[in-house]
Amino acid sequence: MKPQTAARKLGIYLPATPEEFQNNAVTHVELKALLETPPEWLVELRRTGPHPRPVVAQKLGITITALKRNDMDKPLTTAEIKALLENQPEWLRTARTALAEGREEHAEETSDNEE
Structure with missing residues (x-):
């Protein structure tokens, strides 16, 4: 899926994500992994915006x-x-x-x- 779609599903602001996330498609498996065991950047982004x-x-x-x-x-x-x-x-x-x-x-x- 497009990074915009993945960001929306994760409830995060796409321009604040790492460049690697912004520039690459996210598979359903990767999205599930991000939801189940979020990396530190995602935890921090959800916490502070x-x-x-x-x-x-x-x-x-x-x-x-x-x-x-x-x-x-x-x-x-x-x-x-x-x-x-x-x-x-x-x-x-x-x-x-x-x-x-x-x-x-x-x-x-x-x-x-x-x-």
Whole structure:
């Protein structure tokens, strides 16, 4: 598979990976090995970032759309994410609240449909 696909499956930001990873195809066996016994570079990248948009959005508790809407559609490190969570700007509080409310509504609709 292409390096971009492998990076997406690993939840990592491709430009932050070693050049060898970026320039070579990854087999399914290699991907499985990376998932089961990640090398130090992968462990460190997952721990400190930079993280791709989906991971940033998940760690912030918001949607990718909210990131884009607030010009935060870029890779962030774990430290940058932590700083945002500690000193939440208004847009982040609003986006977190909106996502939480949306999830509550969805859960209510799902439970209503099961009855």
